[in-house]
Amino acid sequence: MRLLVLCTDAYGGHGGIALYTRDLIEALASHPRVDEVVAIPRVIRGALETPPPNVTFVAGAARNAAAYFAAVARYARRPFDLVVCAHVNLLPVARMLRRKTLLMIYGIEAWKPARRGAALVDGVDGVASISEITCDRFLNWSRYRGPSFLIPNAIHLERYAMRERSAALAARWGLGDGARVLLTLGRIVAAERYKGFDEVIEVLPSLPDDVVYLAAGSGSDLPRLVAKTRALGVAGRVVFTGHIDEREKTDVYNLADVYVMPSRGEGFGFVFLEALACGVPCIGSRHDGGREALRGGELGLLIDPSSQAELRTAIADVLAEGRREIPPGLAYFAYPNFESRVHSTLDELT
């Protein structure tokens, strides 16, 4: 069996979708009936990781739009058993290939009708979603009524660990020994205000003075948040870390006493899995995919992100409990289970 994956980014990519797509490609490639996976990326931002031997990663397609379409045209002439369209924005390209197509959906890009080719979703042969909430919201606007599959994010547990706070990072960001640290990781841009940075900052004044907030990320909305911390009198308790290097991520998580993200726009919330894999207790939202990353409350506390009282109380309760552990239930998202779900999906479609 030969599979074609059209993706925005994967190897050499940053962020959740790139990571998910790398895992997806590798899981597809490991299926016993798969001979080859060809992956054509739209962008490459950094150094390329090494794909499995039976994966052809067409890095040249990411040079520019012309190179991308040339690569698609070249591979369109070859036989493929399935096209995996790894983002709804690429569906117009995927549908031109007139092959059996599996569409991957993640979050806000699928919660409302696609800007381009909303009608194109009608004709796909399968839809795989990282969360039930994304699938449900997608089915509400689309006319698609074919098979749907749930394939949540995978966590490679071996890449994370629960360990002592990094003295170097603590010193870098001025975290004293007695500081109790709240952490949120994410892009700080206006389009992603749904992440919940505002909500955590707003509740900080009602928490004890030794509670500090590590807002880990960068982006154009930073000045607004900085101004908010000053207006609320908590500027000395909020650290804006800037961009986090992947190599430091585990140490960053291990600085935290609580990972908190009272969001409204997460399709899933992979960051929760990362935090849990470092033994950090989590607080997420009941109103987006975060509730599925925390397995309906089994792996963490779920709150109404619009309620300051619930957020404050949840933070206080978790800090008071002071417990760190890697919950056994996290294994539900371990990569082997992800791989198994991908294989089942492939078996059903081909």
Place this chain on the structure above:
Amino acid sequence: MCGIAALFAYRDAAPPVDRGELEAITERMRPRGPDAGGTWLSPDARTGLGARRLAIIDLSPDGDQPMSDAAGELHIVFNGEIYNHAALRARLQRLGVRFRSMSDTEVLMELYRHDGERMIELLRGMYAFAIWDARERRMFVGRDAYGIKPLYVADDGATFRAASTVKALLAGGRVGRAVDPAGAAGFFLTGSVPEPFTIFEAVKPVAAGTSFFVDGRGLSAPRRFYSVAATFARGRDQETIADLVTPSVLLRELVVESLQYHLVADVPVGAFLSAGIDSSTLVALTREAKHAAPRCVTLQFDVHRGTDADEAPLAERFAREIGAPQTTRLVTREEMLADLPRFFDAMDQPTIDGTNTWFVSKAAAESGLKVAISGVGGDELFGSYPSFRDVPRTVRVNRVPPLGAVAARVMRNPKARYFTLGRTWAGAYFLKRGLFMPGDLAPLLGRDAAEEGLQRLDLLRRIASALDPDPGTPFGRVATLEATMYMRNQLLRDTDWASMAHSLEVRTPLVHGALLRQLAPLLLAKGAECKRYFGESPRPPLPEWLRNRPKHGFGVPLAQWMGLEADGTSTRMRSWAKVVWERYVSG
């Protein structure tokens, strides 16, 4: 759901709490709670609590009130429902608390013990409660965000008294009955007595969305934990969130969540069903949430049968289409007249409303229901009243003074000469909702009472204070005013006494502090379009014939039935107000 009473002789010089008074107050509320009742007096007789219970959650005697903890440190009376009591209980259990019952009343008590006064911010429900804290020798009192459940207090500077109804407080015999001119003026100006007044000088309502303590020094200043205006103002900062999800989908998710809270009960929950979008959508969403439609009750009035004003055939058709068991209850003039004495006896404060709820609650109780959900609040939430169009227009026109003056001259209604009041939002709202105008009150109340009443009432300032902080948009301002004026003072209050008179608990899934918080960004972004999205939210959406019919009000044919005099209005509510006043003050 209950009637509650709390007495606290907080000054040393105050006489001890009189058990007879406590029992008289509690007994007056028997229809609110026919299932059980009782009183509790502290060993030193300085504090007394009373309750009548309508058993809805934990039907066993374990849920009876007044309730005390095992150590005798905390004692509580509570009217209402805490819909998230299971989650709150689970949290407290994780923290080591052991419960003796499955009652939400006990959860309230233990939550107070653990979290103190901030516990009220965690509650989802409708409630009014008083907790006697024997350790601190103080009483903690609170009322829900919107004021769905009532609580009235009388404080003579030595003894604090509280009860679920004004008439119950008076039944104790120790609270003065002097009519408050401000309350009387407010009734004639607006059709109900606007908070912070009641019809009696000695009695005041506990402000919605607040809590306070009573200790040896008296009542503390109330602490506000919820504000409709502030919720809208905050929603403006979150506009980007409004656009993440298709509006009908977001409405569906959040209203279903609210419904799931509001359907928590150990008895069947029915529904009031008209042919309106709000009640129909709630019934459809309930069917999805519970995999079964609720038992529905619809009113029909004899003089409406066969006319466009008759909603019953449409409600019946909708119920058939979605498989909901439904009863249409015909109400005749004869029944209205026969019920009037009981109706006015139950009417806790003068109001021009309440008749619809009286009869639909009566019908629901006759069908064996103890709980019903209502679509009240949908018009305020989704901007369906004409006020959402008319109030901003009045403000706009008056912003150009010559236009305002011209409009005042060409208008042909009793309010025309007051039109320029509408240059402020408060004035424009009063023009829209006002029943009588200030100049009309002297013949109704007497000149001195009218003057004093208007001065103390200071209605426009009070209306304006509801817009602090400024919700920021015309929609937000009108929505805030409708929720905190008309809905709070009239619809919710009248829903309470008129349903409780039939021992029926009415629940209001669209009147929910958390729901407004969650929806505020969308409401501000989409305004009155949200009503359409709401009708589209069930799967399948409401049928087009229902969604597209013009909005009708609930037409209790009072004018016809009561032979009301022409009064310059189409509804003759001014005449009805005079009838109500006459019956109330003479009763």
